Amino acid sequence: MRMVDLIAKKRDGHELSKQEINFIIEGYTSKGIPDYQMSAFSMAIFFQGMTKNERVYLTDAMVKSGDVIDLSEIDGIKVDKHSTGGVGDTTTLVLAPLVAAVGVPVAKMSGRGLGHTGGTIDKLESVPGFHVELNNEEFVRLVNENKIAVIGQSANLTPADKNLYGLRDVTATVDSIPLIASSIMSKKIAAGADAIVLDVKTGDGAFMKNLDDASDLAEAMVDIGNGVGRKTMAIISDMSQPLGFAIGNSLEVKEAIDTLVGKGPADLHELCLTLGSYMVTLAGKANDINEARKMLEDVMESGKALEVFKTFLSSQGGDASVIDDPTQLPTAKYKVEVLAKRAGYISKITASQIGTAAMLLGAGRKTKESTIDLAVGLVLKKKIGDHVDNNESLVTIHSNSKDVDEVIRLIQDAYSIVDEQVETPALIYKEVV
Ligand code: URA
Numbered sequence: 545m546r547m548v549d550l551i552a553k554k555r556d557g558h559e560l561s562k563q564e565i566n567f568i569i570e571g572y573t574s575k576g577i578p579d580y581q582m583s584a585f586s587m588a589i590f591f592q593g594m595t596k597n598e599r600v601y602l603t604d605a606m607v608k609s610g611d612v613i614d615l616s617e618i619d620g621i622k623v624d625k626h627s628t629g630g631v632g633d634t635t636t637l638v639l640a641p642l643v644a645a646v647g648v649p650v651a652k653m654s655g656r657g658l659g660h661t662g663g664t665i666d667k668l669e670s671v672p673g674f675h676v677e678l679n680n681e682e683f684v685r686l687v688n689e690n691k692i693a694v695i696g697q698s699a700n701l702t703p704a705d706k707n708l709y710g711l712r713d714v715t716a717t718v719d720s721i722p723l724i725a726s727s728i729m730s731k732k733i734a735a736g737a738d739a740i741v742l743d744v745k746t747g748d749g750a751f752m753k754n755l756d757d758a759s760d761l762a763e764a765m766v767d768i769g770n771g772v773g774r775k776t777m778a779i780i781s782d783m784s785q786p787l788g789f790a791i792g793n794s795l796e797v798k799e800a801i802d803t804l805v806g807k808g809p810a811d812l813h814e815l816c817l818t819l820g821s822y823m824v825t826l827a828g829k830a831n832d833i834n835e836a837r838k839m840l841e842d843v844m845e846s847g848k849a850l851e852v853f854k855t856f857l858s859s860q861g862g863d864a865s866v867i868d869d870p871t872q873l874p875t876a877k878y879k880v881e882v883l884a885k886r887a888g889y890i891s892k893i894t895a896s897q898i899g900t901a902a903m904l905l906g907a908g909r910k911t912k913e914s915t916i917d918l919a920v921g922l923v924l925k926k927k928i929g930d931h932v933d934n935n936e937s938l939v940t941i942h943s944n945s946k947d948v949d950e951v952i953r954l955i956q957d958a959y960s961i962v963d964e965q966v967e968t969p970a971l972i973y974k975e976v977v
């Protein structure tokens with residue numbers, strides 16, 4: 545087989561076989577196939593797309609390019625959740641202890657990554673002492689004992705995807721549904737999940753700006769997951785405005801604590817119950833999503849979900865007393881209110897701009913080398929549909945620097961205020977099974 549012939553085959557719109565796709569991914573991983581041929585191949589996929597079979601083969605080949613995590617020592621059906629990312633998405637912090645509290649094993653491999661805020665691990669590190677440096681035996685033991693543990697990402701997970709994603713980033717081939725879908729799914733599958741619930745976001749703050757693209761991506765991922773034998777389903781949820789109120793690491797931990805006892809922001813609360821219900825059902829702990837939802841509401845109300853969160857944190861070295869006293873979490877020096885310049889109803893909150901504002905404060909990483917300030921971030925006081933008076937606060941800035949003029953400007957610009965009443969946007973557009 546020659547790579548040049550396979551590029552031509554894809555360029556001309558023909559379907560590649562499993563052997564051909566394995567040849568490409570194995571060759572690329574072992575550096576036998578150079579970046580320039582892989583770039584041309586990615587561009588051919590960008591224009592020609594991939595069939596359902598090709599997507600499954602590509603994902604499977606990328607999974608096998610590195611470590612595949614074996615969770616078979618953990619009792620029960622391991623369900624993972626993946627969100628395509630947005631602004632202030634606090635769901636993982638809530639969902640992991642929430643579903644663990646009803647007996648679903650949560651064996652989570654998580655990362656740091658770039659973004660408006662840190663990743664799940666950064667957020668959890670707001671809790672003094674918490675760490676994710678566990679060996680495999682400890683990880684398995686903790687999940688079996690507590691139903692929940694989080695471990696750092698293995699360095700050798702899907703190296704083919706790591707290299708290809710980097711290459712796509714500089715060759716204008718990121719925006720391809722088959723490539724995005726196989727990239728995301730390869731990582732989830734290599735991390736060992738038996739079943740996967742996907743939260744595909746749509747709107748200004750998301751990767752997929754409109755519902756059609758989000759639906760295509762969701763369908764592509766669900767087909768791949770089921771195609772490789774992992775039960776997979778997706779919902780499409782709104783990211784036209786940030787989720788919940790808090791954007792920032794320790795601020796989101798505090799928001800997660802509130803949500804775990806049923807006192808969180810309405811949208812975050814509802815999204816966690818929806819995603820959680822699917823996870824519990826896929827794990828075989830409930831007969832249907834209504835029963836699952838009731839179980840989750842019960843553990844919120846009884847305090848069991850919060851207890852599980854505490855046990856989880858202290859099992860990984862964290863000082864769980866901060867859960868009862870969140871003032872012990874990292875706290876910023878200054879609080880500055882961003883005031884509305886007129887009265888009216890909030891019609892729009894440009895999520896991407898709010899994300900940039902949080903990043904400017906230091907809540908997220910611009911580059912891999914940046915350090916995160918766990919204390920800083922934003923707390924939204926008003927969401928779409930809310931009424932605001934002139935000079936009333938829209939957002940509280942939590943900052944460690946006095947100079948927040950640029951942040952204030954970005955936030956005021958992100959908010960649109962109109963005279964007529966505005967409806968709250970839908971939170972969940974549809975499900976894809
Ligand atoms: N996220 C990923 O992990 N891969 C993509 O290709 C795009 C977004």
Ligand code: CA
Nearest residue numbers: 632787788790
């Ligand atoms: Ca939030």
